[in-house]
Amino acid sequence: MAEEILSPPLQQQVAGLGTADIVVGIPSYNNARTIGHVVRAAHAGLIKHFADRRAVIVNSDGGSKDDTRQIVEQANVDSHELLLVSHPLNPIHRLTTPYHGVPGKGSAFRTIFRVAELVGAKACVVVDSDLRSITPDWFELLLWPILEREFDYVAPYYKRHKYDGTITNSIVYPLTRALYGRRVRQPIGGDFGLSGRLVQYLLTKDVWTTDVARYGIDIWMTTTAIAEGFKVCQAYLGAKIHDAKDPGADLSAMLVQVVGSVLDLMETHYDVWSKVTSSEAAPLFGFPFDVGLEPVPINLARMIGAFTQGCRDLRPIYEQILSAATLEELSQAAGLPADRFTIRDETWVTLIYEIALAHRRRAINREHLLKSLTPLYLGWVASFARQTEPENAAQVEERIEKLCLVYEQLKPSLTRHWAAEKR
Amino acid sequence: MGTFWEQTVVQPLRDLGQQAVASLSSLLGMVILILLGLGIGWLAKVVVARALRALHFDRVCERLGVGFELERLGVARSCSYLAGQFVQGVIVLIAMLAGLNAMRSQWTQNLVERFFLFLPHLLAALVILVVGALVSRFLGRSVLIAAVNKGVPAARLLAGGTRFFIMTLAAVAALDELGIGRTTIIVTFAILFGGLVTAVAIAFGLGARDLARDLLQSQFKPAKKAESDDPIHHL
Numbered sequence: 001m002a003e004e005i006l007s008p009p010l011q012q013q014v015a016g017l018g019t020a021d022i023v024v025g026i027p028s029y030n031n032a033r034t035i036g037h038v039v040r041a042a043h044a045g046l047i048k049h050f051a052d053r054r055a056v057i058v059n060s061d062g063g064s065k066d067d068t069r070q071i072v073e074q075a076n077v078d079s080h081e082l083l084l085v086s087h088p089l090n091p092i093h094r095l096t097t098p099y100h101g102v103p104g105k106g107s108a109f110r111t112i113f114r115v116a117e118l119v120g121a122k123a124c125v126v127v128d129s130d131l132r133s134i135t136p137d138w139f140e141l142l143l144w145p146i147l148e149r150e151f152d153y154v155a156p157y158y159k160r161h162k163y164d165g166t167i168t169n170s171i172v173y174p175l176t177r178a179l180y181g182r183r184v185r186q187p188i189g190g191d192f193g194l195s196g197r198l199v200q201y202l203l204t205k206d207v208w209t210t211d212v213a214r215y216g217i218d219i220w221m222t223t224t225a226i227a228e229g230f231k232v233c234q235a236y237l238g239a240k241i242h243d244a245k246d247p248g249a250d251l252s253a254m255l256v257q258v259v260g261s262v263l264d265l266m267e268t269h270y271d272v273w274s275k276v277t278s279s280e281a282a283p284l285f286g287f288p289f290d291v292g293l294e295p296v297p298i299n300l301a302r303m304i305g306a307f308t309q310g311c312r313d314l315r316p317i318y319e320q321i322l323s324a325a326t327l328e329e330l331s332q333a334a335g336l337p338a339d340r341f342t343i344r345d346e347t348w349v350t351l352i353y354e355i356a357l358a359h360r361r362r363a364i365n366r367e368h369l370l371k372s373l374t375p376l377y378l379g380w381v382a383s384f385a386r387q388t389e390p391e392n393a394a395q396v397e398e399r400i401e402k403l404c405l406v407y408e409q410l411k412p413s414l415t416r417h418w419a420a421e422k423r
Numbered sequence: 424m425g426t427f428w429e430q431t432v433v434q435p436l437r438d439l440g441q442q443a444v445a446s447l448s449s450l451l452g453m454v455i456l457i458l459l460g461l462g463i464g465w466l467a468k469v470v471v472a473r474a475l476r477a478l479h480f481d482r483v484c485e486r487l488g489v490g491f492e493l494e495r496l497g498v499a500r501s502c503s504y505l506a507g508q509f510v511q512g513v514i515v516l517i518a519m520l521a522g523l524n525a526m527r528s529q530w531t532q533n534l535v536e537r538f539f540l541f542l543p544h545l546l547a548a549l550v551i552l553v554v555g556a557l558v559s560r561f562l563g564r565s566v567l568i569a570a571v572n573k574g575v576p577a578a579r580l581l582a583g584g585t586r587f588f589i590m591t592l593a594a595v596a597a598l599d600e601l602g603i604g605r606t607t608i609i610v611t612f613a614i615l616f617g618g619l620v621t622a623v624a625i626a627f628g629l630g631a632r633d634l635a636r637d638l639l640q641s642q643f644k645p646a647k648k649a650e651s652d653d654p655i656h657h658l
Contacts, residue, residue: 164656165657165658166657167657167658168657168658242656251572251657252568252569252572254657254658258658302574306571306572306574309574309576313567313578313579314568314571317564317568361485362486364564365486365561365564368564368565368568371568371572374571374572375572
């Protein structure tokens with residue numbers, strides 16, 4: 001019998017709820033500033049769009065030191081104050097609980113999914129608790145394709161500034177698309193809708209106590225949904241504005257966690273991705289309206305400096321993981337003046353594929369491998385930012401599309417080398 | 424006359440002959456043992472190298488960075504081959520010691536005895552050096568990557584210093600294990616290390632007073648919200 005992850009009091013609470021059609025999950029950790037807004041948006045969204053459905057809002061908290069949990073319990077969700085036209089036929093219950101297991105978003109999701117399973121939810125939506133731009137309509141957009149169109153997984157589609165989400169734009173999205181053949185623009189968006197069927201399937205997987213649960217739950221869910229043949233679509237949510245980001249968040253740690261998770265998943269799903277030769281769009285629901293985005297200042301000189309230093313000081317490491325041709329291309333780029341600084345798409349994609357192969361054969365310690373990617377990544381961002389400086393959002397999107405095509409064109413070489421490594 | 428002849432000439436010659444025969448048989452034994460050692464050593468080298476290759480030992484060494492270090496040192500042989508050679512060397516050495524022992528002289532027997540008493544220390548010192556080399560390489564690389572990612576200009580110097588420090592520690596520990604100049608080495612190391620730390624402290628205090636103040640402030644004073652020079656959301 002599988003280990004029960006819910007505490008006995010929580011099990012009793014859940015049993016007291018009976019059944020529900022929808023579970024809204026909000027993982028949190030020290031989000032007192034924003035979680036009240038997220039809970040109110042969820043409540044309003046459920047009343048406005050799903051008034052005839054039974055719903056539960058679950059806050060799964062990682063042991064916040066601030067008032068996050070109290071704010072969830074006390075969030076003012078009086079429907080009259082929210083000026084809603086509809087009124088709920090059923091009360092919307094709220095649960096707030098500390099999760100158990102390894103620290104991280106994965107354990108929070110596991111608790112939410114288990115509650116969804118116990119109440120027999122047809123759909124479950126999870127949203128970040130640090131969102132400032134969330135609106136009640138997000139819940140309709142993330143739930144409707146599941147409840148009315150039988151999709152299993154709804155990924156978010158945000159309007160973002162051209163320099164925002166650069167790991168997503170340069171590695172995670174193009175690589176996931178080339179590998180698994182489905183164009184999901186924000187595979188690590190953080191806000192997702194899942195069918196009850198998919199929730200139950202994910203709960204059976206043996207990842208909840210691993211690093212996947214700690215660091216890579218978003219990409220794991222997206223990849224699993226695509227690779228295991230679940231029906232996947234996207235929902236246009238508009239802008240995504242977070243609470244101010246943690247200035248201490250370390251870029252190299254981010255790369256280790258996110259890119260490491262993508263590369264780990266490549267090993268798990270080799271049999272799937274090795275057969276994929278092209279990609280197709282995932283259906284997009286919602287109305288893609290334009291939103292005003294705050295400009296993102298970018299320090300090109302600092303990034304190019306980091307790249308140049310990396311090429312010089314980390315060369316002995318790169319010699320162990322990159323081909324001579326790629327190293328030569330990088331050296332040439334490092335020698336360019338800032339106003340002509342360019343890393344070609346082909347060079348970048350080859351570099352990422354060579355990193356994937358080095359990760360596969362454990363050429364060096366994996367954390368070292370991924371951390372040593374930081375200066376190269378900054379170089380790519382600088383090159384991308386310089387080249388797209390005069391371009392608008394649509395042109396930049398075309399530019400990313402071109403990069404994705406290069407990923408797809410060079411994939412046969414990756415597959416071939418990967419197979420050779422396997423032998 | 425006959426007895427005299429027998430005692431002064433024949434007996435010494437007979438003794439000499441017996442000694443020569445005994446020495447020759449010891450010598451022959453030694454040669455046979457050494458030849459046997461050479462043969463078995465060669466066979467062991469081939470078997471060990473092939474077995475390790477089949478077990479992907481070279482790949483493990485690549486991951487540990489040993490292969491790369493050997494390549495950098497100009498050793499154009501695989502780790503499996505070198506391990507085979509090591510085993511061959513040990514077998515030949517043992518055969519030579521056994522051969523020396525076969526000479527049955529006090530001197531060779533003392534030598535062999537001393538060697539075997541020394542062997543555990545030698546192996547321990549070797550292990551200390553190998554582990555030290557691996558740790559210094561790993562930590563040196565960690566420091567290098569972290570320093571480059573933080574934009575520290577002297578990243579290579581820091582990494583080299585880390586490697587040097589750990590290798591020095593390992594070398595001191597290994598020499599101590601071998602009992603070579605124990606006191607001298609420890610005193611020299613303590614003086615050098617103490618001097619180095621003092622020099623760095625003085626240099627830091629004089630040359631980087633502001634940096635020191637900032638570092639201490641960041642540790643003990645609640646920081647104002649740090650301004651990131653990179654406001655991008657990477658994810």
